[in-house]
Amino acid sequence: MKNIAQIxxxxxFFHGLDGEFCDLVCGCARNVRFNPGEYLFHEGGDADYLYxxxxxxxxxxxxxxxxxxxxxxxxxxxxxxxxxxxxxxxHWSYDARAITLTRAIAMDARCLRKKxxxxxxxxxxxxxxxxxxLTSRLQATQMQILDVYAAPEQSP
Amino acid sequence: MVxxxxxxxxxxxxxxxxxxxxxxxVKTGGRSFQPGQFNMLYVFGVGEVPISLSGDASETxxxxxxxxxxxxxxxxxxxxxxxxxxxxxxxxxVGWPMAAAEGSDVLIVAGGLGLAPxxxxxxxxxxxxxxxxxxxxxYGTRSPEDILYAGExxxxxxxxxxxxxxxxxxxxxDWQGKIGVVPALLxxxxxxxxxxxxxxxxxxxxxxxxxxxxxxxxxxxxxxFLSMERNMKCALGHCGHCQFGSxxxxxxxxxxxxxxxxxxxxxxxx
Amino acid sequence: MDDxxxxxxxxxxxxxxxxxxxxARGYEVIGPRLRDQAIVYDALSGxxxxxxxxxxxxxxxxxxxxxRSDEALFGYAVGPHSWKRFLHxxxxxxxxxxxxxxxxxxxxxxxEPPRYAFLGVRACELAAMDIQDRVxxxxxxxxPHYQSRRKRxxxxxxxxSEAGGTCFCDSMNTGPDVREGYDxxxxxxxxxxxxxxxxxxxxxxxxxxxxELPQEPATEAHLVAARAVVERTRSNMGRSMPQTxxxxxxxxxxEHPRWAEVADRCLSCANCTxxxxxxxxxxxxxxxxxxxxxxxxxxxWDSCFTSDFSYIHGGSVRTSTRxxxxxxxxxxxxxxxxxxxxxxxxxxxxCVTWCPVGIDITEEVRAIHDDVSSGGRE
Numbered sequence: 001m002k003n004i005a006q007i008x009x010x011x012x013f014f015h016g017l018d019g020e021f022c023d024l025v026c027g028c029a030r031n032v033r034f035n036p037g038e039y040l041f042h043e044g045g046d047a048d049y050l051y052x053x054x055x056x057x058x059x060x061x062x063x064x065x066x067x068x069x070x071x072x073x074x075x076x077x078x079x080x081x082x083x084x085x086x087x088x089x090x091h092w093s094y095d096a097r098a099i100t101l102t103r104a105i106a107m108d109a110r111c112l113r114k115k116x117x118x119x120x121x122x123x124x125x126x127x128x129x130x131x132x133x134l135t136s137r138l139q140a141t142q143m144q145i146l147d148v149y150a151a152p153e154q155s156p
Numbered sequence: 157m158v159x160x161x162x163x164x165x166x167x168x169x170x171x172x173x174x175x176x177x178x179x180x181x182v183k184t185g186g187r188s189f190q191p192g193q194f195n196m197l198y199v200f201g202v203g204e205v206p207i208s209l210s211g212d213a214s215e216t217x218x219x220x221x222x223x224x225x226x227x228x229x230x231x232x233x234x235x236x237x238x239x240x241x242x243x244x245x246x247x248x249x250v251g252w253p254m255a256a257a258e259g260s261d262v263l264i265v266a267g268g269l270g271l272a273p274x275x276x277x278x279x280x281x282x283x284x285x286x287x288x289x290x291x292x293x294x295y296g297t298r299s300p301e302d303i304l305y306a307g308e309x310x311x312x313x314x315x316x317x318x319x320x321x322x323x324x325x326x327x328x329x330d331w332q333g334k335i336g337v338v339p340a341l342l343x344x345x346x347x348x349x350x351x352x353x354x355x356x357x358x359x360x361x362x363x364x365x366x367x368x369x370x371x372x373x374x375x376x377x378x379x380x381f382l383s384m385e386r387n388m389k390c391a392l393g394h395c396g397h398c399q400f401g402s403x404x405x406x407x408x409x410x411x412x413x414x415x416x417x418x419x420x421x422x423x424x425x426x
Numbered sequence: 427m428d429d430x431x432x433x434x435x436x437x438x439x440x441x442x443x444x445x446x447x448x449x450a451r452g453y454e455v456i457g458p459r460l461r462d463q464a465i466v467y468d469a470l471s472g473x474x475x476x477x478x479x480x481x482x483x484x485x486x487x488x489x490x491x492x493x494r495s496d497e498a499l500f501g502y503a504v505g506p507h508s509w510k511r512f513l514h515x516x517x518x519x520x521x522x523x524x525x526x527x528x529x530x531x532x533x534x535x536x537x538e539p540p541r542y543a544f545l546g547v548r549a550c551e552l553a554a555m556d557i558q559d560r561v562x563x564x565x566x567x568x569x570p571h572y573q574s575r576r577k578r579x580x581x582x583x584x585x586x587s588e589a590g591g592t593c594f595c596d597s598m599n600t601g602p603d604v605r606e607g608y609d610x611x612x613x614x615x616x617x618x619x620x621x622x623x624x625x626x627x628x629x630x631x632x633x634x635x636x637x638e639l640p641q642e643p644a645t646e647a648h649l650v651a652a653r654a655v656v657e658r659t660r661s662n663m664g665r666s667m668p669q670t671x672x673x674x675x676x677x678x679x680x681e682h683p684r685w686a687e688v689a690d691r692c693l694s695c696a697n698c699t700x701x702x703x704x705x706x707x708x709x710x711x712x713x714x715x716x717x718x719x720x721x722x723x724x725x726x727w728d729s730c731f732t733s734d735f736s737y738i739h740g741g742s743v744r745t746s747t748r749x750x751x752x753x754x755x756x757x758x759x760x761x762x763x764x765x766x767x768x769x770x771x772x773x774x775x776x777c778v779t780w781c782p783v784g785i786d787i788t789e790e791v792r793a794i795h796d797d798v799s800s801g802g803r804e
Binding site: 157158159160161182198200201202203204226227230239240241242243385386387389390392393394395396397399401402404407423424425426 | 520521523525528529530531532534561562565566567569570677680681706707708709710712713714718721725728730734735736737738739740743744745746748749752753757761764765
């Protein structure tokens, strides 16, 4: 059986991380599991954990009054769930729900933030891995906002 | 220049305002086409529009077109009944590089109704499966309710020799599939960018984002093919309407390699 | 012009004979005539119908007829018409759709154009015909309407004796001397009371027609005088196109601020495309009768300056005047070269003269060129 350090350092988010840094971040990690339908977190909640999916599928959702919640992104094996833990005031801005049985690494956000603050080199390394996720999320949002597949307006 | 009358054999609804028509030439019987080509369909007294062929090129008896009703002509087309006749000119244009892609992996990226002009290419790949390497189909659309050819996509997904991934922009909670934009699927694919021919069709913005992701992944501009859309009137390269830079989309396209339109695709109002 | 050995000289009466011979051979002769205070191309039966003793004053957005001090028959530059009006007409009915018992039939409209003889075709206009040949005949599909008119036309070309204020054929290397592609070529020679035309043939039929005319062999003096006419015209060009690699200049500067500046003046009226002898764009017009039994399709001239030219479902690609002017000029001078191996401009100056606000294509090229070569603006 793999120990938590192996699992963390083999996850794409931390893959290739310097051994010393790896030991540091592993101190904040533990294994978790979510059954289908179970929520990882809810909008407005404290962003105390971030999740690195090992296996499974997680949907990010926005609740809509009077309607079923609308999901705007699914995350899969190797993806990171949650970015709100990095910026104050550390509150989630959407719901995250397991769609299939999901095994993940939960990283204690306070713990990780403290280690990043204590060692800016580690902090920079973590941010470099986080930024591409943020920018690709932003690009996807642009395309979704444009609603490119919508039927064009009827011409006269 | 003069159309030929074709009769509607069958019609069925695909999506809201989207219908597939099976047309049969009244006099001459079937006619062959290349995947990616289009016909000009004429509605009596109203006008003519370009519609891509979306059927199987190895079955020439009927011509299959998937049409979304959005304008005066296409609204009439989707309302046609079996037995009605329309005028047809075609097939026109340069299609997908099926021969040039032989021996390579083929990555098909379709968005929304852009799957229709790519379906003949998918049929071709399946009929000549041994001539190609990996075949991957990525399909993105608006919501689970907007998935075109959903039944066929499900069948293709069952095949061992075809890798199919479907993603939607948004969905309500009973959707078990992927949610997100189609270019975002590319970084998760473990494919060989140097030996891949990419065929892309969808709304122009989706194609631009997809091309960016393909180039980021290392696919050469010459190996990325797009199906362009511009106004077409004559389909013969004479009326001038469909020009995109030096490209006449009707005769030099609709399928063009990205190196031909690089730099112009993102230019406003070009 | 180069082949002077067979040069002949005819009188103005001989020119009338030319018209008669062409008519007798079954041609409908078209030539310059005065109409609506302009020199236009129309059917011609006698040389007295030519704009005898008239010239034109041309500048950006300016065209005026003026009296000459002599009785020259061709003492003016080109007017608002070009021969494309006859070879690639503004409107051609293509076919009719007939509906009976719910079934549709298509009946092509018979196209029986006359055999045209064009009198007074300038070098720039021959160049324009060559360009339209490349567009409409030399692709994978030949336009049958253009082909039947063009192939049967008899061309009486003319070495220009008068450069207009907006002419720049010399800098486009298309004139003012006629080089090829004609049946006969004339040079008008006027010296006091002496009025004659140097004539050379450029085809077998041209030679046969020439043989039917009363003529004298040309003398060395005639040839010298004819060369002088062309050289004087060459030195009087009203405009000139900058001598630079224009396609690259324009395609490398598609976002240049000059496009917005010219768009401030451009009315998007499409005049330039209508008078241009090479602009070939058309649209399809579908009509039906009130009973819904027959419908008709016609082809008619269109312009990249109109709003629905670039319409795709959902809207027009080019909504701004800036983008339309850029499309027109980059096509004419840049992408045309990729498409057809030649510039789309022959330097006739019509687009400059007939632009209501006097936009000058040579000035627009020069503005971008000068700006880029001076290192651009801040």
